[in-house]
Amino acid sequence: MGTNQNVLGLVFASIHDDKILDLTKYRTMGSVPFGGRYRLIDFPLSNFVNSGISQVGVITKRNYGSLLDHIGSGREWDLASKKGGLHLLPPFSHTSSTIYSGRLDALGNIWSFVEHAAAEYVVLSNCDVVTNIDFRPAIAAHIKSGAEITAIYAKGFYDHTAGTSATIFELDENGFVTDAAIDPPMTGECRLGLDMFVMSKDFLRKIVKESMSRNLFSLRRDILLSRTAKYKILGYEHQNYFSKIDSLADYFQANLDLLDSAKRNAIFTKAAPIYTNTKDNAPVHFGADAVIRNSLIADGCIIEGRVENCVLFRGVRIGKNTIVRDSIIMQGGTIGANGAIRNIIADRNVRISDDRQLTGSKGYPLFIGKGAEI
Amino acid sequence: MYIKKDVVAMLLAGGQGSRLYALTHDMAKPAVPFGGKYRLIDFPLSNCINSGIDTVGVLTQYQPLVLNDYIGNGQPWDLDKMNGGVHVLPPYQTSSGASWYEGTANAIYQNMGFIERYDPEYVVVLGGDHIYKMDYSKMIDFHKANHADLTIAVLDVPLSEASRLGIMTCDDTLRVIDFTEKPKEPKSTLASMGIYVFTWSKLRKYLIENENADTGSKDFGKDIIPAMLAAGERLFAYTFEGYWKDVGTLDSLWDANMDLLAESEQLDLYDKEWRIYSRHENLPPQYIGPAAKIQRSMISEGSVIDGESENSVIFGGVTIEEGAEVHYSIVMPGTVIKKGAVVKYAIVGENCIIEENARVGEQPENYPNRDEWSIAVVGHNITVSEGKSVAPKTILSESI
Numbered sequence: 001m002g003t004n005q006n007v008l009g010l011v012f013a014s015i016h017d018d019k020i021l022d023l024t025k026y027r028t029m030g031s032v033p034f035g036g037r038y039r040l041i042d043f044p045l046s047n048f049v050n051s052g053i054s055q056v057g058v059i060t061k062r063n064y065g066s067l068l069d070h071i072g073s074g075r076e077w078d079l080a081s082k083k084g085g086l087h088l089l090p091p092f093s094h095t096s097s098t099i100y101s102g103r104l105d106a107l108g109n110i111w112s113f114v115e116h117a118a119a120e121y122v123v124l125s126n127c128d129v130v131t132n133i134d135f136r137p138a139i140a141a142h143i144k145s146g147a148e149i150t151a152i153y154a155k156g157f158y159d160h161t162a163g164t165s166a167t168i169f170e171l172d173e174n175g176f177v178t179d180a181a182i183d184p185p186m187t188g189e190c191r192l193g194l195d196m197f198v199m200s201k202d203f204l205r206k207i208v209k210e211s212m213s214r215n216l217f218s219l220r221r222d223i224l225l226s227r228t229a230k231y232k233i234l235g236y237e238h239q240n241y242f243s244k245i246d247s248l249a250d251y252f253q254a255n256l257d258l259l260d261s262a263k264r265n266a267i268f269t270k271a272a273p274i275y276t277n278t279k280d281n282a283p284v285h286f287g288a289d290a291v292i293r294n295s296l297i298a299d300g301c302i303i304e305g306r307v308e309n310c311v312l313f314r315g316v317r318i319g320k321n322t323i324v325r326d327s328i329i330m331q332g333g334t335i336g337a338n339g340a341i342r343n344i345i346a347d348r349n350v351r352i353s354d355d356r357q358l359t360g361s362k363g364y365p366l367f368i369g370k371g372a373e374i
Numbered sequence: 375m376y377i378k379k380d381v382v383a384m385l386l387a388g389g390q391g392s393r394l395y396a397l398t399h400d401m402a403k404p405a406v407p408f409g410g411k412y413r414l415i416d417f418p419l420s421n422c423i424n425s426g427i428d429t430v431g432v433l434t435q436y437q438p439l440v441l442n443d444y445i446g447n448g449q450p451w452d453l454d455k456m457n458g459g460v461h462v463l464p465p466y467q468t469s470s471g472a473s474w475y476e477g478t479a480n481a482i483y484q485n486m487g488f489i490e491r492y493d494p495e496y497v498v499v500l501g502g503d504h505i506y507k508m509d510y511s512k513m514i515d516f517h518k519a520n521h522a523d524l525t526i527a528v529l530d531v532p533l534s535e536a537s538r539l540g541i542m543t544c545d546d547t548l549r550v551i552d553f554t555e556k557p558k559e560p561k562s563t564l565a566s567m568g569i570y571v572f573t574w575s576k577l578r579k580y581l582i583e584n585e586n587a588d589t590g591s592k593d594f595g596k597d598i599i600p601a602m603l604a605a606g607e608r609l610f611a612y613t614f615e616g617y618w619k620d621v622g623t624l625d626s627l628w629d630a631n632m633d634l635l636a637e638s639e640q641l642d643l644y645d646k647e648w649r650i651y652s653r654h655e656n657l658p659p660q661y662i663g664p665a666a667k668i669q670r671s672m673i674s675e676g677s678v679i680d681g682e683s684e685n686s687v688i689f690g691g692v693t694i695e696e697g698a699e700v701h702y703s704i705v706m707p708g709t710v711i712k713k714g715a716v717v718k719y720a721i722v723g724e725n726c727i728i729e730e731n732a733r734v735g736e737q738p739e740n741y742p743n744r745d746e747w748s749i750a751v752v753g754h755n756i757t758v759s760e761g762k763s764v765a766p767k768t769i770l771s772e773s774i
Binding site for chain 2: 035036075259261276281283286295298312
């Protein structure tokens with residue numbers, strides 16, 4: 001893994017906070033817990049680092065306390081570095097900045113950081129796509145094609161009626177974008193934008209400055225849609241498994257998808273690991289009467305009951321004779337004895353007493369807020 | 375420039391651990407994996423930082439590669455400090471020659487320069503092969519209150535075990551009046567745990583005298599403690615109550631792992647107030663498959679279990695395939711147990727492959743020659759080929 005001194009990675013940690021309000025009440029999108037021991041920002045950060053991008057800016061907006069706690073100096077991602085490394089960019093971190101409304105606006109606010117980064121190219125990513133991607137071939141394709149913007153997409157299924165949001169690209173025979181549409185009234189296979197872009201710093205400077213002078217702030221609406229004909233936009237296909245989190249149901253499914261070996265192995269590879277903060281938990285302790293089926297379990301759990309099709313985060317405790325099925329229990333959750341739980345998402349440190357029965361439905365999981373006692 | 379430290383800890387990690395046979399062929403004993411995600415050295419290192427001791431010298435000699443790599447800059451234990459922190463101290467060459475560490479006392483003697491940089495009042499000397507949680511600061515307080523020159527942590531052991539340990543006889547105030555290494559007829563059951571608090575000025579004096587006397591052994595138990603006793607120095611015994619296990623033999627290593635699975639948790643690894651830290655690999659959570667059967671086990675990150683694990687300690691990144699069985703065993707990091715393989719009453723080292731339908735170990739009840747029964751051990755990086763068997767009491771150090 002060579003380092004790519006020439007590329008700056010930028011993560012928008014707070015874009016789409018409104019998509020899963022339950023989970024972003026006390027935190028921002030990037031610090032939403034995922035997959036037993038991760039936070040959503042671990043995926044873009046690890047993808048950058050595994051692509052040799054060793055200078056990264058994290059752009060936040062609000063509720064970023066837990067994000068700061070999580071990232072710290074960036075050491076866990078090997079981004080605690082004198083040269084490059086990790087930079088947190090909250091609002092008001094640069095003079096004359098404001099709370100931003102879109103990505104262009106946000107970039108305008110922190111432009112002095114981007115300007116001073118020793119990089120010719122910039123890769124942008126959000127935190128709402130869980131995948132393992134090597135940006136190096138995308139950067140190479142961008143340079144080779146002479147495109148002004150390279151938009152990374154993946155082939156996937158879009159159902160307009162599900163009420164989720166998507167940017168959908170049409171390409172010409174050379175792979176350039178001929179049309180981009182937000183939430184078109186269609187259902188079927190299409191090219192779904194992953195909100196990851198490659199641009200030269202010079203081009204990004206140009207669109208950021210132009211947009212600011214016209215009071216435009218949305219990268220998607222004001223550049224991709226309005227300027228499809230004006231700019232040369234290359235589509236780059238990402239072929240690995242991905243999941244895009246656009247609703248609580250998406251979030252639920254994206255977690256449960258990790259129970260599928262093929263999908264799990266596509267995300268967690270030895271060559272390109274997903275890095276995260278470590279917590280020094282002991283291994284999982286399974287009691288004499290524990291029964292476990294098809295579940296992903298992080299360290300520090302103590303399990304006495306029955307667990308099926310679940311994702312258990314660190315330090316979860318499941319009591320005797322309790323059955324937990326099709327659920328996601330975040331860090332520190334405690335479920336007492338003789339309970340029956342199905343289709344729930346329990347945020348961090350939820351306490352469920354003995355003899356409780358809680359059931360949500362597959363399409364509409366029951367959400368239990370952080371620290372709730374039931 | 376160094377800022378003065380009240381306490382410096384010296385951790386003796388150079389031992390070969392020859393009684394662990396294949397498990398210490400290519401790593402020092404303190405680097406041996408324990409308890410699902412730890413290595414033995416995690417216990418003294420974590421005890422140090424949890425006791426407020428942030429300056430630790432680790433004396434290495436035998437096969438230090440794995441251990442050095444593991445300790446690194448000490449960050450996992452919060453021992454990466456601007457002033458102090460963990461320092462690996464291998465033997466070195468001087469203008470007057472080069473020598474290996476000849477004994478425990480000599481190892482400290484050779485590193486007096488390291489200790490003196492911090493100008494400490496007290497030096498704590500620790501072993502690297504014991505499993506326990508202990509607040510050394512309480513022992514140091516005890517040492518100070520007694521105006522002691524040396525305080526030795528002791529454990530009350532059954533009389534039957536006393537003759538293979540260092541045994542202390544004390545007066546009512548716990549002042550040590552006699553110390554005998556491995557006494558044939560023990561006068562007491564207070565055994566040394568190999569944990570010492572010295573007043574540095576005294577230790578320094580006795581180290582130099584011992585070096586000049588050249589006893590040949592240059593050992594704490596054989597030389598320093600008897601010399602201090604003979605000179606009438608103030609030696610005290612600090613009694614420890616709690617879980618403590620010497621894991622210097624294959625049987626005791628297996629026992630100590632099995633203790634973690636007992637209903638009454640003798641060693642609580644889930645206590646947030648006294649965490650045992652370790653260096654982590656970046657592994658996803660463990661996955662337990664639809665056909666898995668797991669009972670009374672400890673399993674760590676990155677493992678994929680589709681088979682059976684009963685009463686076993688399974689480290690990170692282990693695969694147990696569907697139809698494979700592991701009972702009453704320890705499976706170290708990265709090992710793969712393939713379909714139809716059965717592992718019973720065994721220790722399987724790191725990165726081994728137990729091929730399909732192979733068999734490692736046997737439960738004592740099923741073994742015709744009960745007197746000859748013992749756990750089976752497979753060393754590190756070993757393959758047990760399809761259908762092969764590793765009989766109980768075997769210590770396998772090459773692939774079969």
